[in-house]
Amino acid sequence: MNIQQPAAKVNWATGNLEGKKVSKTVRKLKHLEGVFADEEAYSSMDPETVVYEVEVLEQEQPGKEGGLLFGTSYLYPGKVGDEYFMTKGHFHEKRDRAEYYWGIRGSGLLLLMDEQGVTTAEQVFPGSLHYVPGHIAHRLVNTGSEVLAVGACWPSDAGHDYGSIADRGFTARVKESGGKAATETG
Numbered sequence: 001m002n003i004q005q006p007a008a009k010v011n012w013a014t015g016n017l018e019g020k021k022v023s024k025t026v027r028k029l030k031h032l033e034g035v036f037a038d039e040e041a042y043s044s045m046d047p048e049t050v051v052y053e054v055e056v057l058e059q060e061q062p063g064k065e066g067g068l069l070f071g072t073s074y075l076y077p078g079k080v081g082d083e084y085f086m087t088k089g090h091f092h093e094k095r096d097r098a099e100y101y102w103g104i105r106g107s108g109l110l111l112l113m114d115e116q117g118v119t120t121a122e123q124v125f126p127g128s129l130h131y132v133p134g135h136i137a138h139r140l141v142n143t144g145s146e147v148l149a150v151g152a153c154w155p156s157d158a159g160h161d162y163g164s165i166a167d168r169g170f171t172a173r174v175k176e177s178g179g180k181a182a183t184e185t186g
């Protein structure tokens with residue numbers, strides 16, 4: 001029998017993925033127009049500021065039915081005005097596709113919003129495990145002072161629907177208030 005190397009290696013302390021099929025996406029402030037509430041603070045910041053990076057093991061072609069994708073997101077600490085750095089957030093394009101998230105490093109919140117606009121939040125910390133059911137939009141927020149690294153595994157045909165979030169936003173925001181993270185709805 002021919003024993004082969006695995007598809008990739010994961011550094012479980014940092015989340016870093018290494019492998020031939022690992023892709024990397026960098027999201028800078030300039031890619032996040034309209035995401036943060038304080039437009040004046042947003043336009044005064046360097047558009048090249050990196051907000052988050054995503055590594056994905058594309059063992060299956062994204063879009064292909066029946067496979068799984070695996071990734072790590074690295075969300076840097078920072079704020080736009082008093083609002084913490086966060087991911088764009090998305091529903092899956094195939095709405096019923098679910099996903100697992102788990103905390104690796106740092107601390108933050110996972111915002112979960114249903115199609116009626118009801119948003120809940122879960123604490124993210126090293127070892128936290130989060131089930132994101134289908135039909136639920138999800139967004140990570142870094143409320144800490146170090147990088148928030150979060151692992152994820154999701155169906156390869158899930159896709160991303162960013163448009164619905166861009167149109168209506170999430171119904172909750174996470175801001176610093178009196179030195180602490182506070183959620184604001186409405």
Ligand code: S6P
Nearest residue numbers: 054071073087088089090152154
């Ligand atoms: C994919 C999964 C994550 C996010 C990543 C970036 O289904 O939920 O890999 O893509 O955290 O967030 P966003 O909202 O910019 O795709």
Ligand code: ZN
Nearest residue numbers: 092099138154
């Ligand atoms: Zn997702």
